[in-house]
Amino acid sequence: MLKEYRTITEVVGPLMLVEQVEGAKFNELVEIEQANGEIRRGRVLEVDGDKALVQLFEGSHGLRIADSKARFLGRSIELGVSRDMLGRVFDGMGRTIDGGPDIIPEKRMDINGEPINPAARDYPSEFIQTGISAIDGLNTLVRGQKLPVFSGSGLPHAQLAAQIARQAQVLGSDSEFAVVFAAIGITFEEADFFVSDFRRTGAIERAVLFMNLANDPAIERISTPRMALTAAEYLAYELDMHVLVILTDITNYAEALREISAARKEVPGRRGYPGYMYTDLASMYERAGRIRGKKGSITQIPILTMPEDDKTHPIPDLTGYITEGQIILSRELHRKGVIPPIDVLPSLSRLKDKGIGEGRTREDHADTMNQLFAAYARGKEAEELAVVLGEAALSDVDKLYAKFAQEFERRYVSQGYETNRSIEETLDLGWELLSILPKSELRRIRDEYIDKYLPDKKGDD
Numbered sequence: 001m002l003k004e005y006r007t008i009t010e011v012v013g014p015l016m017l018v019e020q021v022e023g024a025k026f027n028e029l030v031e032i033e034q035a036n037g038e039i040r041r042g043r044v045l046e047v048d049g050d051k052a053l054v055q056l057f058e059g060s061h062g063l064r065i066a067d068s069k070a071r072f073l074g075r076s077i078e079l080g081v082s083r084d085m086l087g088r089v090f091d092g093m094g095r096t097i098d099g100g101p102d103i104i105p106e107k108r109m110d111i112n113g114e115p116i117n118p119a120a121r122d123y124p125s126e127f128i129q130t131g132i133s134a135i136d137g138l139n140t141l142v143r144g145q146k147l148p149v150f151s152g153s154g155l156p157h158a159q160l161a162a163q164i165a166r167q168a169q170v171l172g173s174d175s176e177f178a179v180v181f182a183a184i185g186i187t188f189e190e191a192d193f194f195v196s197d198f199r200r201t202g203a204i205e206r207a208v209l210f211m212n213l214a215n216d217p218a219i220e221r222i223s224t225p226r227m228a229l230t231a232a233e234y235l236a237y238e239l240d241m242h243v244l245v246i247l248t249d250i251t252n253y254a255e256a257l258r259e260i261s262a263a264r265k266e267v268p269g270r271r272g273y274p275g276y277m278y279t280d281l282a283s284m285y286e287r288a289g290r291i292r293g294k295k296g297s298i299t300q301i302p303i304l305t306m307p308e309d310d311k312t313h314p315i316p317d318l319t320g321y322i323t324e325g326q327i328i329l330s331r332e333l334h335r336k337g338v339i340p341p342i343d344v345l346p347s348l349s350r351l352k353d354k355g356i357g358e359g360r361t362r363e364d365h366a367d368t369m370n371q372l373f374a375a376y377a378r379g380k381e382a383e384e385l386a387v388v389l390g391e392a393a394l395s396d397v398d399k400l401y402a403k404f405a406q407e408f409e410r411r412y413v414s415q416g417y418e419t420n421r422s423i424e425e426t427l428d429l430g431w432e433l434l435s436i437l438p439k440s441e442l443r444r445i446r447d448e449y450i451d452k453y454l455p456d457k458k459g460d461d
Helices: 157-167 188-201 218-237 250-263 277-285 314-322 331-336 365-389 396-413 423-434 447-453
Strands: 008-012 015-018 029-033 039-048 051-056 069-072 078-081 088-091 107-110 127-129 149-151 177-186 207-213 242-248 289-291 297-305 325-328
Touching (some): 029 051, 078 218, 149 157, 157 188, 157 297, 177 188, 177 218, 218 242, 218 277, 250 277, 250 297, 277 297, 365 396, 365 447, 396 423, 423 447
Parallel strands (some): 149 297, 149 325, 177 242
Antiparallel strands (some): 015 051, 078 107
């Protein structure tokens, strides 16, 4: 029998103080029952002697503490998991919201997860094809990696997220592939876009969706990504699936963290965010990976909007430290009509070398990737020079590089949200674009690959 406490002494915003409590634990679930039978839920944020500070999920509006009683449930927040989760839509607390029946769980799992033993981790090394050339060809995603997307307000990261969720696959693997999609603090319009896009394309059959809306309580925003990662861990490590987890928008998560920290009157860190934000983000991001002896894996793509497009803002800054690279969306490319507007030069996948080459993608991948980067960088310089000094100041070779940069953006990066390119198509397109340049400029590619793959050899010196 659970003990009930009628010793609620104070409520401030989403926080409630309960006194004379025995044996309360950090993160423990609490039920608050009012005189009219209404039940609200919360969790223990802090324990000091016989006092417990409880954070309310539904907020404290209309709560009468004089005739309310609190029950401490002896467990933290859990998610009921089952294979039947695939194809379903849940809210941020794991309740079904798609009109279907409730899930009958095969087991219940703590949403905070178990830390992965570093010695048991396996190195990420298998290529994941997203069908997007700017990612597959130049900033390759590898199974078990954490690769965030840095976006800005108003940029089309939602469309990019939906495209990746729809198209991603592990080539040459017999394991099932699943997508766990968590929308954190988004508008109803965005939530409707994601759900209808998944349904329209049939991608929902292999997906689990968690939707936390902007008008939901801040505490729910903290739980949503952990709900998603718990579902992913079950699918990956119990059902041997390759799971891609997409979390959007991490900025909304961090704002909720700041709101709760302010309510607790904690000493703020950079720009008002709590000093433990690095640890908190790491506790989520580090749940990605592969474990030795397990067939399944979790690959993460967190998406965040950089406030004022500032890469040094605490949220992208800390995310960059914890994760293995970043895909950056460019406002300038977006204005030019490049879809998706991925800026390949500052983007980086630190594990790309592990997932490419013979047996994974193709033997010429590494060389063509390096050559495309170098040629695009020089082409952008030539374009800037032409703006300052006029096109007449460019050498003939510089003019070819400028032409290459324009064609690269128009044909390679800008492919639209419905085009799904295989890695062979992406590599062949890269060779086609490199044929704009004289063969003597292709210094980063081995001669045997040039002879084998270059489509138009008339560009000979």
